[in-house]
Amino acid sequence: MAINHLFQNRRQNDEDHWISVSDLMAGLMVVFLFIAISYMKDIVTEKERIEAIAVTWNETQNALYNDLSEEFSDDLPKWDASLDRETLSIRFKEPSVLFSSGEAVLNDQFKDILRDxxxxxxxxxxxxxxxLAEVRIxxxxxxxxxxxxxxxxAYFKNMELSQGRTRSVLQFVLELPEIAAYRTWAIANITANGLSSSNPILDEQGEELADLSRRVEFRVRTNAEQKIVNILQASE
Structure with missing residues (x-):
């Protein structure tokens, strides 16, 4: 009888032990489930915020393109310039108007265009x-x-030339008296970038079009990319 009673008590203790372990495992499963749900919710929230930025970016791109187009549509042909919707870039593409060959000094005709x-x-x-994050010349x-x-x-000689030309353009436009109200913002946000021949204009056969490649562009970059980076960094 004593031996049977002992086995019964031991079996009962073992059952109590396994019940406790199963309860613990169930509790852990609930905890992990809540963590997973919370993590998924954060991912959904993050995705929604990025999508909202993308929508705002697209709206800003379209609105800015429309405003630039409305302002300059009559002038671009006479300046031999163009406006690109995707990059929001205004391209001045007649090299003989911009600079003398191999020089970084602005031609008088280009100065008149920039004043306007x-x-x-x-x-x-x-x-x-x-x-806006940056305006690039x-x-x-x-x-x-x-x-x-x-x-x-040739690449590095052209790099030096292109850098000198963009500095000349930036210095000239920042000294215009007509921009006094915007000068502080312009100094903080406009950069001069000499890119040498790293982004040539090509024809349909992939051949470089030398004259069209010699150009100056005013390009706008929005801050949508930085906003997305900030969201991703905050989630790490």
């Missing part, structure tokens, strides 16, 4: 200043350079 263009350009951008060249000893030599 730049104050109006800033007036349009001012409506979107909270949505980009200088582009062809890949050619007379007297270059190699393609890499």
């Amino acid at each position: 263009f730049f104050p109006r350009y800033l007036a349009v951008l001012d409506q979107y200043r909270n949505e 980009e200088g582009h060249t062809s890949s050619a350079w007379n007297g270059a000893t190699s393609p890499i030599d």
